[in-house]
Every structure is written in structure tokens, then in C-alpha cells.
Amino acid sequence: MSDFGNIFRSAMDLYEAGQLAEAEQACRKMARAFPQAAEAMHLAGLVAMRQGNQAVAAERMGRAAIADANSAEIQHDHAQALKAVGKLRDAIGAFKRAIRLCPDAPALYCNIANTYRQLDELDAARENYQHALELAPDVAEIHANYAACLYALGDV
Incomplete structure (x- = not known):
């Protein structure tokens, strides 16, 4: 498995185990080593969302949505994060992108x-x-x- 794969799997395991502070640290490590990796940005957004940091989640998910415009999951999660911060019009746009990808x-x-x-x-x-x-x-x-x-x- 690649370095990215190892770090990502570790971060995902921490996230799934509810160890959010540790998952956040792993996401920061991924962001430094692989700044364009949409999966890392997406996971960092999920961590922020679960920590209750919706504004941070929306920003991270937005970067992930730009980095991987072909992922319905990322577009959907971005829409949910936008909804969480009250940006309903922007959320509609993100949902539409997700629907185009996964009708x-x-x-x-x-x-x-x-x-x-x-x-x-x-x-x-x-x-x-x-x-x-x-x-x-x-x-x-x-x-x-x-x-x-x-x-x-x-x-x-």
C-alpha cells in the first residue's frame, strides 16, 4: 500500500473508532504530504462535521468537491455541510452536482x-x-x- 493509502487508512480507522482528535491530526499529516488529495480533504471535512465544526467542514468539503468533481459522495457531503451552516442555495447546487453524477x-x-x-x-x-x-x-x-x-x- 502507498504512503497515502497507509496514512488514509489509519485516519479512517481513527475516525470510525470515534478518535476524532487523532483523526484530525492524521488528516493534517495527509494534507501536508498530499495537499491535492480529495479523499484527505473529504475525510478532514467528515471529522470536522462530527466534531461539530460545521463551518470548517463546509470549507474542507468544498475543497474536496473542487479537487474531485466526479465524486457523488463528496458532492453530497459538501451539500450536507453547506446545509448545516445555513447555505441552502449553495447546498442545492451541490446536491444537483451529486444527482448528475449518481442519478x-x-x-x-x-x-x-x-x-x-x-x-x-x-x-x-x-x-x-x-x-x-x-x-x-x-x-x-x-x-x-x-x-x-x-x-x-x-x-x-
């Missing part, structure tokens, strides 16, 4: 719909919930969110 993921449509609901853009929310339900008709959470959207629209 068959119902969670992406549900998450963008939830964001549209927060913005009170209920028609866009309804459309995305419907798409999520086409992909995952048995997921209760999507049905519940869709019903809440319909209720807000006065359609129930």
Missing part, C-alpha cells in the same frame, strides 16, 4: 427535496420527492417527507 440514488433526491422544503420551494420539493419514490417506493422516510410537503402545499 439513481433516491437519498439524493430526498435530501435536495428536504432542502427545497426548507426554502419553502414546495413545487421543487414535491418533484424531487416523487422522483425519490420512483426509485425507492418502499422507503417510509421519503413517504413521510412527501406527505408533509403535500400537506404544506394544501394537497392533502
Whole structure:
């Protein structure tokens, strides 16, 4: 395994074990040694998010999203971080990028719909919930969110 692979695996293990301070240190080490590695930036963002540092997470995820514009997971996590800091319009853009990369993921449509609901853009929310339900008709959470959207629209 490469040096990057070893450091990354170690950092990921620390993150998964909940040893966030140690994971943060490992991420800093990766950032110094491999400043363009999107995976390192992404993991650093996940660590910050779990530590409750949403602004730092959004910044790190943003760098990761630029470094690897072809990762739906990174785009999605960036969107979630943007939502956490109240940047809902920017989150919509990141969700759209994730959907373009992975158009068959119902969670992406549900998450963008939830964001549209927060913005009170209920028609866009309804459309995305419907798409999520086409992909995952048995997921209760999507049905519940869709019903809440319909209720807000006065359609129930």
C-alpha cells in the first residue's frame, strides 16, 4: 500500500473508532504530504462535521468537491455541510452536482427535496420527492417527507 493509502487508512480507522482528535491530526499529516488529495480533504471535512465544526467542514468539503468533481459522495457531503451552516442555495447546487453524477440514488433526491422544503420551494420539493419514490417506493422516510410537503402545499 502507498504512503497515502497507509496514512488514509489509519485516519479512517481513527475516525470510525470515534478518535476524532487523532483523526484530525492524521488528516493534517495527509494534507501536508498530499495537499491535492480529495479523499484527505473529504475525510478532514467528515471529522470536522462530527466534531461539530460545521463551518470548517463546509470549507474542507468544498475543497474536496473542487479537487474531485466526479465524486457523488463528496458532492453530497459538501451539500450536507453547506446545509448545516445555513447555505441552502449553495447546498442545492451541490446536491444537483451529486444527482448528475449518481442519478439513481433516491437519498439524493430526498435530501435536495428536504432542502427545497426548507426554502419553502414546495413545487421543487414535491418533484424531487416523487422522483425519490420512483426509485425507492418502499422507503417510509421519503413517504413521510412527501406527505408533509403535500400537506404544506394544501394537497392533502
